[in-house]
Amino acid sequence: xxxxxxxxxxxxxxxxxxxxxxxxxxxxxxxxxxxxxxxxxxxxxxxxxxxxxxxxxxxxxxxxxxxxxxxxxxxxxxxxxxxxxxxxxxxxxxxxxxxxxxxxxxxxxxxxxxxxxxxxxxxxxxxxxxxxxxxxxxxxxxxxxxxxxxxxxxxxxxxxxxxxxxxxxxxxxxxxxxxxxxxxxxxxxxxxxxxxxxxxxxxxxxxxxxxxxxxxxxxxxxxxxxxxxxxxxxxxxxxxxxxxxxxxxxxxxxxx
Amino acid sequence: xxxxxxxxxxxxxxxxxxxxxxxxxxxxxxxxxxxxxxxxxxxxxxxxxxxxxxxxxxxxxxxxxxxxxxxxxxxxxxxxxxxxxxxxxxxxxxxxxxxxxxxxxxxxxxxxxxxxxxxxxxxxxxxxxxxxxxxxxxxxxxxxxxxxxxxxxxxxxxxxxxxxxxxxxxxxxxxxxxxxxxxxxxxxxxxxxxxxxxxxxxxxxxxxxxxxxxxxxxxxxxxxxxxxxxxxxxxxxxxxxxxxxxxxxxxxxxxxxxxxxxxxxxxxxxxxxxxxxxxxxxxxxxxxxxxxxxxxxxxxxxxxxxxxxxxxxxxxxxxxxxxxxxxxxxxxxxxxxxxxxxxxxxxxxxxxxxxxxxxxxxxxxxxxxxxxxxxxxxxxxxxxxxxxxxxxxxxxxxxxxxxxxxxxxxxxxxxxxxxxxxxxxxxxxxxxxxxxxxxxxxxxxxxxxxxxxxxxxxxxxxxxxxxxxxxxxxxxxxxxxxxxxxxxxxxxxxxxxxxxxxxxxxxxxxxxxxxxxxxxxxxxxxxxxxxxxxxxxxxxxxxxxxxxxxxxxxxxxxxxxxxxxxxxxxxxxxxxxxxxxxxxxxxxxxxxxxxxxxxxxxxxxxxxxxxxxxxxxxxxxxxxxxxxxxxxxx
Numbered sequence: 088x089x090x091x092x093x094x095x096x097x098x099x100x101x102x103x104x105x106x107x108x109x110x111x112x113x114x115x116x117x118x119x120x121x122x123x124x125x126x127x128x129x130x131x132x133x134x135x136x137x138x139x140x141x142x143x144x145x146x147x148x149x150x151x152x153x154x155x156x157x158x159x160x161x162x163x164x165x166x167x168x169x170x171x172x173x174x175x176x177x178x179x180x181x182x183x184x185x186x187x188x189x190x191x192x193x194x195x196x197x198x199x200x201x202x203x204x205x206x207x208x209x210x211x212x213x214x215x216x217x218x219x220x221x222x223x224x225x226x227x228x229x230x231x232x233x234x235x236x237x238x239x240x241x242x243x244x245x246x247x248x249x250x251x252x253x254x255x256x257x258x259x260x261x262x263x264x265x266x267x268x269x270x271x272x273x274x275x276x277x278x279x280x281x282x283x284x285x286x287x288x289x290x291x292x293x294x295x296x297x298x299x300x301x302x303x304x305x306x307x308x309x310x311x312x313x314x315x316x317x318x319x320x321x322x323x324x325x326x327x328x329x330x331x332x333x334x335x336x337x338x339x340x341x342x343x
Numbered sequence: 344x345x346x347x348x349x350x351x352x353x354x355x356x357x358x359x360x361x362x363x364x365x366x367x368x369x370x371x372x373x374x375x376x377x378x379x380x381x382x383x384x385x386x387x388x389x390x391x392x393x394x395x396x397x398x399x400x401x402x403x404x405x406x407x408x409x410x411x412x413x414x415x416x417x418x419x420x421x422x423x424x425x426x427x428x429x430x431x432x433x434x435x436x437x438x439x440x441x442x443x444x445x446x447x448x449x450x451x452x453x454x455x456x457x458x459x460x461x462x463x464x465x466x467x468x469x470x471x472x473x474x475x476x477x478x479x480x481x482x483x484x485x486x487x488x489x490x491x492x493x494x495x496x497x498x499x500x501x502x503x504x505x506x507x508x509x510x511x512x513x514x515x516x517x518x519x520x521x522x523x524x525x526x527x528x529x530x531x532x533x534x535x536x537x538x539x540x541x542x543x544x545x546x547x548x549x550x551x552x553x554x555x556x557x558x559x560x561x562x563x564x565x566x567x568x569x570x571x572x573x574x575x576x577x578x579x580x581x582x583x584x585x586x587x588x589x590x591x592x593x594x595x596x597x598x599x600x601x602x603x604x605x606x607x608x609x610x611x612x613x614x615x616x617x618x619x620x621x622x623x624x625x626x627x628x629x630x631x632x633x634x635x636x637x638x639x640x641x642x643x644x645x646x647x648x649x650x651x652x653x654x655x656x657x658x659x660x661x662x663x664x665x666x667x668x669x670x671x672x673x674x675x676x677x678x679x680x681x682x683x684x685x686x687x688x689x690x691x692x693x694x695x696x697x698x699x700x701x702x703x704x705x706x707x708x709x710x711x712x713x714x715x716x717x718x719x720x721x722x723x724x725x726x727x728x729x730x731x732x733x734x735x736x737x738x739x740x741x742x743x744x745x746x747x748x749x750x751x752x753x754x755x756x757x758x759x760x761x762x763x764x765x766x767x768x769x770x771x772x773x774x775x776x777x778x779x780x781x782x783x784x785x786x787x788x789x790x791x792x793x794x795x796x797x798x799x800x801x802x803x804x805x806x807x808x809x810x811x812x813x814x815x816x817x818x819x820x821x822x823x824x825x826x827x828x829x830x831x832x833x834x835x836x837x838x839x840x841x842x843x844x845x846x847x848x849x850x851x852x853x854x855x856x857x858x859x860x861x862x863x864x865x866x867x868x869x870x871x872x873x874x875x876x877x878x879x880x881x882x883x884x885x886x887x888x889x890x891x892x893x894x895x896x897x898x899x900x901x902x903x904x905x906x907x908x909x910x911x912x913x914x915x916x917x918x919x920x921x922x923x924x925x926x927x928x929x930x931x932x933x934x935x936x937x938x939x940x941x942x943x944x945x946x947x948x949x950x951x952x953x954x955x956x957x958x959x960x961x962x963x964x965x966x967x968x969x970x971x972x973x974x975x976x977x
Contacts, residue, residue, distance in 0.1 A: 128824035129795065141515045165517045177508035181530045187509075190526070191516035227912045235512070242516050257680045257913070258851055262894040262906035269905070284824060291896045291906070314898070328829040329898060330854035 089154045089245040089278060091117040091140065091167070096149035098132075098139050109135040111302035112149070117246055122272055122279040124293030124310060126286055126325065132302040133282050137248045140280070141169045153245060168244035172251040174231035178223040184209070184234050185219030191241040208237040212267060229260035233267065240271075246278045253288060261288075268292050286329055290314060298322045350610035359602035366599045370420045373413040381410035392582045399584040402574055411571060412588050419567040420596060422482055423548035429486025430493050430547070431540050437490065438497020442505055442528070443520055452498060458491035467550060471559045481560040485550045489543055496539060500532035538608045545600035552593045568593050642812050642845040643669040643692065646706035650687045653699050654917050661916040662687050663869040666943070669813065672843040674836075676856030676877070678891070679866035680913045685849050688866070689815045692847075693732055694722060710812050727758045731806020733799070735818040740802050741790040747774070747801055748786025754808040769808060777804040777834055796827030800834060807838070814838070817849045832859050853880070853891055862949075865891070868914040868924035871943055874951040884946060884957035886929050923955070931956040 098110040110132045117123040127133045138144045140151055142158075142165070151158060153166055168191075171177040178187055188205045196204055206216035212233040223231055232252060239247055249268065253261040269292055272279060283289050289296055290310055297307040298319065306319040317323045350356035385405030392400050399408045437455055441448030458466075466488035467481075474480030504510065505528060513523050554560035555569025563570070568589040575586030650662040662684040669675055677685045691702045694714060707714045710729055714722055734740050741750055751770035755761040761769065767786070774782035777800040790798060799819060806814055816835065820828035836859045838844055850856050856863050857877050865873040865888045873885040883889050893907035900906070911928035914920070923940055926932035936955050943953040952958075 128826060138511075143511055143514065165515055167515070169512065169515050171508040171512060173508060177512050179509040179513075179527050179531070182526070190513065190518065229912075238512065238516070258853070258895050259680055259891060259909035259913075262896070263908040265896065266905040266908065286825075287896045287898050287900065290898065291900055291902065324826050328825040330828075330832075330852075330858040 089166070090119045091246040091278060091280065092152045092155075093136070093140070094150045094152065096136070096139060096151060097147050098135050098144055099147045108302050110139065113299075113302070113304055114149075115297055115304060115307070117278050117280050118295065119278055120276045121295060122277075122281050122293040124289035124296040125280060125282045125299060126284060126289050126296060127299035128284060128325075131299045133299045134250055136299070137169060137250045137280060137282055140246075140248060141165065141167050165242060166245040167248060168239035168242040169248040169250060170232070170235050170239045170252050173255045174228055174235050175223075175255070177235050178231055178238075180223055182222075183219065184214075184221050184223065184226070187223075187234065188219070188238045188241050191238050193243060204241070208241055209234075211240065211271070212237045227260070228256050229263060232256060232260075232264055236264075236267065236271070240275075246280065248280045248282070250282045251284065254284070265291055286314070286325060298325065346610045350606050353606070353609075355602065355609065356606040359599065359606040362595065362599035363603050366416065366420060366596045369413055370417040373410075374417050377410045377414055381406060381414045383407075390578055390581065393584060399588050400582045402585065408571070408575075408585055408588060411566060412568070412592050415567050415571055415589065416592065416596070418478075418561065418565065419548065419551065419569075419593070422478060422561075422567065423485075423544055423551050423596075426482045426485040426489070426547040426551060427540055427544040429483060430489030430543060431536070433487060433490035434493025434497055435536075437494035439501055439524060439528070441498060442501055442524065455491055455494045455498065459495050461491070463488045463492075464550065464553070467554065468559070471554060476559050476562060478561055478565070481551060481554045484559075485547050485554065488550070489547060493536075493539070493543070497532070497536070500535060501528055504528050504531045534611050535608075538604050538611065541607060542601055542604035545597040545604070548593060548597050548600065552589075638670075640670045641668060641708070642671055642673075642710055643847075644706055644708040645692070645704060648688065648691060648702070648704040648707060650684070650691050650696055651701045651703070656917065659917045660919075661869050662691065663919070665866075665869075665871055667864055667871065667874065669845045669847065671812070671845060672839055673862070674839055674846040674848065674860045676848045676850060676860035676863045677866055678850060678853050678856050678863055680851060682913050682916065683866040684869040684916070685866045686817050689732075689817050689847065689849055693726060693730060693815060694719075695732075724758070727754075728809040729812045731803070731809070731811040731814045733802050733806060733814065733816040733819045735821050738790065738795070738798060741798065743790050746787055746789060747793065751786070751801070751805050751808055754805055758809060770804075773804040773807050774801060776807060777801065778830075779804070794827075796823055796830060799823060799827075799831050803831075803834060803838070810842075811844055813845045813847065815847045815849070818851070819848070820855060821850070821852075828855070835859060853895060854897065868919055869916060870924070870953065871951075872925065872953045874943065876949050879950065884950070884952045885925075885954045886931050886956070886961060887925050889961065890928075923953075930962050931959055 093113050093115040096110055096113045097108060099106045099108050101107060113132070113136055115123065115125075115136070125133045125136065135144060139146050158166060178184075182190070185202075185205050188208055189201050192201055192204055205219055209216045209219060214230060214233050214237070218226070218230070223234070226234065236252075252268075253264050256264060265288065268279075268281070271277060272292070281289065281293050293310050295308065296310045296313050298305050298313070298321065300321045306313060306317065306322045313322065314326065317326055351360055383406060385401065387405065388397070388401055389403055389405040390401065391397055391405070394400070397407050397409065399412075402408055402411070437451055440451040444451065467484040470484030470487055471480050474483050510523060510527050513527055518526070551560060551567070552569035552572065555567050556573045558573065561567045561570045571589035572586050575582070575589065579586050645668065646666045648662060648665040649660055651658045651660045653659070661682070665684075665688055667675070677688065679685045687696065690696050692707070692709070694702070696702050704715060709725065712722070712725055741747070748767055748770045751773060752763065752766035755766035755769050756763060771782045771786050774785055779785050779797055779800055785793070785797075793801060803814070814835070819835075820831050823831060832855065835846055835848070839846055846859075848856060848860055853863070857880060860877050863875060863877050863880065864871050865885060867887050873883060873888045875883060880888075880892065883892065887909075890907065890909040894909055896906055909928060914924050920927060920937070921940075922937040923929070923932065926936040929936065939955075941953045941955050943951050945951050946957060
């Protein structure tokens with residue numbers, strides 16, 4: 088795993104007068120083997136930041152460095168992999184789960200080994216390897232998101248980017264996916280950029296957090312510190328807006 | 344395969360298949376069987392009328408016309424198919440070029456745009472002159488003339504698929520452009536392309552006959568239907584059948600292609616939405632005897648509400664016996680997973696469930712009026728004045744081409760008979776009431792100039808144009824940021840406080856419900872499984888409610904333990920298990936639960952629950968279910 092660094096990255100949409108800066112001079116570091124949570128409202132530029140890192144949108148200024156070196160996205164395997172928000176749109180409906188995962192495997196892996204590797208990856212995300220023959224339409228939202236995670240891992244990423252991966256899921260399934268993310272992170276020592284609008288979710292998975300607003304990073308620090316003593320007014324607003332009067336959940340333990 | 348068989352059983356599908364079979368069999372066998380006979384010259388019998396020997400007469404060299412029409416099928420049909428192939432291939436190349444070429448591809452898009460605007464037949468004549476008369480020229484001409492419309496279709500389809508996340512995922516995975524094209528894009532645009540190509544073949548057949556008729560197509564001694572028509576035309580007063588018969592052949596073959604295309608389109612469409620079976624089994628049942636009279640405070644009373652849709656294996660009931668009531672100024676939340684029937688319940692109250700859905704209830708009373716009886720027009724008027732609906736996506740709730748003020752005012756002129764001036768003033772006033780700053784200016788703006796939160800507030804403002812007694816808000820904040828969500832929830836709360844409006848808030852997020860509601864109804868598999876005051880959520884009795892609460896991380900969640908999860912997957916409304924629907928996922932379930940569905944019964948003055956083991960302690964959860972926790976439970 089590796090360190091991902093954004094140095095003064097700017098991404099503009101449109102051209103000339105009507106151009107808007109979706110990402111405006113963002114500097115960020117995803118430390119080696121840690122999870123950086125990126126929070127912000129919709130339109131704050133957090134998804135664009137992620138898409139710039141994996142080369143889906145061009146960077147207009149600044150650099151994105153992996154272990155101090157520019158990322159070569161021209162050919163072959165990409166060192167960054169991404170899991171998308173909507174598992175209903177991120178899997179090709181005409182390919183089986185196994186084909187989707189196998190497609191991203193490095194070319195060095197030969198035929199027979201490929202199938203074993205797909206099975207290993209499905210096991211890793213707690214899916215029955217027999218599901219490799221299933222089509223996405225036969226799976227639930229949570230199962231599809233597991234496949235999407237397995238596919239991203241198939242690319243042997245040095246850094247994994249997760250863009251709102253639980254927002255499209257039912258709350259009952261969201262927890263299972265978050266558990267999986269934490270488990271994979273600790274087992275594989277993944278470096279990860281975890282994007283979410285939900286502070287409680289970010290708090291659960293990320294050791295560090297950056298807050299984004301209007302294309303800029305307004306605050307960054309250890310998750311516990313930022314949540315306990317937010318410095319920026321926007322962070323304070325975010326924290327205040329969390330529906331807070333939820334009675335604490337009843338314990339799942341049995342009473343003796 | 345199932346779709347094919349199903350389509351063949353429909354009248355359209357059967358007719359299409361039979362016609363196509365006749366045309367193709369004729370094309371294959373007619374030249375083998377009658378090819379030589381059709382070329383036999385009989386100078387004793389030229390330009391003869393119909394006779395037993397020659398049913399539609401003979402041509403200028405005494406050849407039998409019926410045989411010639413039959414034999415011409417092969418050439419006419421195969422050239423039409425080749426022309427279609429040319430059109431589809433050229434269209435595909437032009438259609439995917441923008442994807443492969445990047446910026447340079449834009450020029451291709453412009454070119455196709457211009458070519459589409461050019462009349463097809465004129466293009467065909469133009470090409471026919473360039474390539475010279477003859478079958479090759481005509482084929483290329485018709486193929487290339489058809490290409491622009493296919494190119495446009497391809498571009499649209501490709502653009503649609505290319506914006507999907509799985510294409511982005513493949514690109515992130517380092518898959519090359521050509522591989523993305525062949526593995527991800529082409530298979531996903533194949534169906535509509537094939538359907539259109541089939542219909543295009545019919546058009547090509549017609550164009551080809553036209554070109555040959557004009558003498559620009561097939562040249563003698565070869566002959567196709569167009570050629571036969573041209574030859575027959577000279578003697579049309581002597582033997583009309585000589586010209587009509589090939590014309591009829593063109594019609595039959597064209598019809599065959601078009602019908603097959605139509606049938607295929609319908610088959611593929613049905614495949615994606617599920618076939619609609621007959622709804623004979625669903626008979627509305629009417630309330631037997633009057634229900635309890637309404638109290639003056641009652642806004643909404645529902646008893647045993649069901650919503651039924653026809654399904655493949657008999658009727659499906661996504662809402663199965665929901666009963667609750669709402670008092671003036673009460674804020675009630677409905678929480679549940681997707682597919683739990685919470686949104687359908689709301690739509691049923693607003694009388695917005697569309698055919699073929701059937702809404703039924705013992706009682707469905709809104710501000711004292713029985714919505715099951717009486718004139719639907721009266722109900723619409725009542726609902727229009729007294730009920731406001733707020734939906735999840737405020738962008739699709741407004742007409743993007745009309746000013747916001749006008750859209751709000753429309754409600755008042757339509758429902759309350761206000762003048763346009765009054766209605767506009769009221770709209771501006773209401774926009775102010777939902778805390779939109781500078782409402783006078785904002786009223787003149789279009790929906791896209793509003794932010795998501797402002798649109799949602801405007802939507803609420805639209806509901807406030809009348810004097811609503813009830814606001815139904817279906818996931819009103821799901822598409823919004825947390826900070827904006829807070830504003831919208833605060834707005835709803837203040838409307839309740841000011842006007843004593845009852846609110847029914849539907850959400851999958853318990854924390855949103857807990858924020859402003861007095862009472863929460865928990866829905867599972869089309870039924871209310873628990874009804875309790877929000878203040879008592881922490882003492883919820885139903886295992887499902889407790890699991891839902893525990894599954895959501897909040898700012899106090901223990902970071903050292905895995906989150907609690909609800910094992911299994913939500914119930915498919917078409918396959919609701921016997922007994923308690925939650926039993927397959929419930930840690931407390933026993934044989935009784937799996938056999939008998941518990942009723943929703945009062946367990947405290949303010950709480951109702953449907954569970955045989957309500958409030959019993961849950962067993963310690965296994966740290967994490969080893970395998971996929973959403974596996975289908977047998």
